[in-house]
Amino acid sequence: MSRSAAPRPPVSTEGASILIVDDDPEIGALLAEYLGQAGLRADAAGDGSAMWQALAARHFDAVVLDLMLPGDDGLTLCRQLRDRSNLPVIMLTARGRATDRIVGLETGADDYIAKPFDPRELLARLRAVLRRTGINADPLPARLRFAGFTLDTRMRQLTDAQGSPLPLGGSDYSLLLLLARHPDQVLDRDHLAEQVYGRDRLPGDRAIDVCVSRLRQVLETDSRTPQLIRTVRHRGYTLAGPVQRDG
Incomplete structure (x- = not known):
């Protein structure tokens, strides 16, 4: 790690x-x-x-x-x-x-x-x-709020500023939860693969990159120029900006 x-x-x-x-x-x-x-x-x-x-x-x-x-x-x-x-x-x-x-x-x-x-x-x-x-993880807050979005960890659901639910697959949720729990912190691809998929990342494995791409389609105004989930070259990804924890 x-x-x-x-x-x-x-x-x-x-x-x-x-x-x-x-x-x-x-x-x-x-x-x-x-x-x-x-x-x-x-x-x-x-x-x-x-x-x-x-x-x-x-x-x-x-x-x-x-x-x-x-x-x-x-x-x-x-x-x-x-x-x-x-x-x-x-x-x-x-x-x-x-x-x-x-x-x-x-x-x-x-x-x-x-x-x-x-x-x-x-x-x-x-x-x-x-x-x-994150089953039974005591430090996990009930909701994480960032950039107008709310991630409900009890319902495992993402909603926008109007409260409308947004599509989020199982691995997408796990990755977003991990990023949101550590905002403005660079998490490398190997660590993300281990936490999201429960396995070591192999050379050429782009599963995390594909997962990030799906999240950007949901979260970003323009997924080609992401402002929320940012790539840190040769290192990994980070969720930019403050995250409010409720519950």
């Missing part, structure tokens, strides 16, 4: 609440039992209707969402979730092709696992996503 990378306080995932959406009741029950034994709280739903009922009834910290479901499929449900919130989503599917994974991630999923899989891998990926999104 470089000197410009801001340290992130340790985040506990103990007791996080997970909703498993899979039309195979045996898989849902087994995963719920396994995650429960690992210290997480897990419920299962068999389709999109049951998913929405569960989400309306109680708070969840992440969703494990099967791609192949009766009625609305996982991609449709993920898009709908992204329209309403930025709840972390891990796609679960029998399709292992790279194109399917890319479509799932572009829809707004935070991660993607192909069946058959080791439950230990799902647990590790869940914990990584929860850490990246």
